[in-house]
Amino acid sequence: MRNPTPTPTSVYLIAVGAFALGMASYATAGLMPMLEQAFSVPMAIAAQLVTVFALAYGIGSPLVVALLPRNRQRLGLLGALGLFVLANVGGALTADFALLMLCRALAGLGAGVYLATGITVCAALSEPERRGSAIAIIMTGMASGTVLGVPLSLLLAEAAGWQAALWLVALLGAGAWLGLQQLLPAVPAGPTVALRSKLALLSDRKVLAILLVSLLAAVASLGMYTFIAPLMSDPAYGSVGNVTPYLWVWGLGGVAGSFLVGPLLERIQGPILTLIIMLVLGGALLLLPVMAGLSPWLALLPIALWGCVGWALQVPQNNELLAARERHGDGDLAVALNESALYLGSALGAAAGGLLLLWAMPGWALAWSAAGVALLGAVLQLYNVRRLTALSSPNALRSR
Template identity: 70%
Template sequence: MHTTNQSPIYLIAVGAFALGMASYVTAGLIPMIEASFTVSVAVAAQLVTAFTLAYGLGSPIFVALTPAHRQRTGLLLALGLFVIANAASALAETFTTLMVWRAIAGIGAGVYLAMGIGASTAVSSPERRGQSIAIIMGGMASGVVLGVPLSLLIADQMGWQAALWLVTLLGLVAFIGLILKLPALPAAAASSLAQKLAILGDGHVLIILLVSLLAAIASLGMYTFIAPLLADPAYGAVSSVTPYLWVWGIGGVLGSFLVGPLVDRIKGPVLTFIIMVILAASLLVLPLIAALGTWLVMLPIVLWGAVGWALQVPQNNELILARQAQGDGNLAIALNESALYLGSAIGAAAGGFVLLLQMPTWTLAACAGGVASLGALLQIVNLRRQQNWTCDVRAQLHN
């Protein structure tokens, strides 16, 4: 079903904005939550773990269990669950209750994003599919970059609960709008759970997921350690990393939105390869440029943020195209989200290990750049696969 009506896509993006806020705001609320429930920082930090684990592990399971003919209902239920869980989190009277509701919010968020991207492509014409995914990823990036600082300012004035009420309100606006504006979605091909698990045997999908995993290890892993690198006297001795995080985030918003028209013009695997090469280069030059000047280093940081966020637009588009016939594109996107969260966790752990070995801080950027380079090399396999596929199709047409 194709329509020129873009309003459902923008409404899905409003929900994605709320989701971006919810994913990252908890880290900033930890000191307030710690004081509110008299728990240690280490315990309060587990709220982030609960949300991300439930998001990364729970969402593919629930997407797989959603009936093929209930895509619209599944999307609305996931968003409804996300809204309720955030409201319940704000009302939580014990730390354990808060932890449970953060995990439930994580499941709702993961299922909503996967099904939202799937829905946006279902209501778009094929030539606007990449742009639709870009609008949603841009909404999520904006939630992280603009929404998180805004909600933390509100939380400073009105308490940590206020930040979660803001997430709830935005989610509710998207929910009501989608009930009114989202048309019926075409039913996906009905398949058993065993058939859905067959996605893990699709070599093309596995390479796409592996490239996403390596990109997340490099990009999100390095993001965790941007402060120790720039605090090093050899690389600027920066006292506050906040302006650099802002620059990274603004790059992310720009990259997410600007990549949309490119996805519809450049073949997906080619665009992903270009992005991975730029990501590797921007990470590898980070210490070199930081040594030259604290302002100059903002250039590779904005580029890194832009390509790091932009990557998921062609990746999600490729996954939908790869699994369109089998009708489990939403599951492929959910698995891609899991790859990103897993990559972020591996990147943070690996960076911690590098610091534990007391290696010079430039090795953080060198390792991240090396992992991104590995992703670019792996992407060549997808490029060759597509060339072979194109040759096969041409041969068949010729015969």
């Protein structure tokens, strides 16, 4: 029995960069009051810093990834991380709000390209049976940056000004860049693929099905995350005034899920694991108002489970996308589109939840609507699993 190959050091360095990305993606929302005061702009205008980051991440990064040659992935990874670092440095130095917005857009673009390319590079540098674990390390870094890094950066900002949060992000990113510059080996180049051929993946039914499941999961999980505070502040669920413990538990569950899903992926087929995750996500969201109605503290259990599976999902999803498209030379673009599906799903979920609140729907309607979307995703994934099983059956293989 062959001993498993150790995970390359460069994978952990890419995860450090992902930690900085996770911090940068969510810290700006917490800095809004400081930015509003520092730049003398309304909160609605300051909030657009989050919007431009998300749009550049979700829309701009797939376009850049599509144009990146397959034999320049190392350069693309270092270039994207370098852009991310410089954009955060520029944001910390500027005193002009328009320039800060430009810096946030560039940071979002660099972040999206870096994460998609980083996942692809990790897969290329890892043994096939260890790819799931390598991707899990990257996602654990991203989740940890959100859960641990964001509060740390906000504490630093309160003590030393909002710029300190951006300096911390830039410092972590620069450390990862220096390490990768020295230790990242040459990345095996895939086949050269024309842009038209790369865009052909949008006609791949398997890819579209994976992306749709990711979209539905994001609508349910990230969309509902926006409304933890309104749900728990409802008198029916304890009129909780401080939701910070619930956000922490959701995030810690996400770190645990991102870490644990790697070994599971080595034992359970990716599509089946995705189906299990979607079913658990739907079940956790169904249980949330029930447990919260019994006691606000009991709500921590489904929230932890929800965070765990919500973050874990992207490991088997990205692994399946790479397996489906790597030989076509556009696996990195498929991963970038998966990240875009997450951002789009988050926006759709937030918009749908806002409508429910506008219609004065009860708190349970938020959680149960999200659960319905998750279970719809599970139905779609069940179809995917059955289709893949049929394609791999002996009769199907003989008929090819």
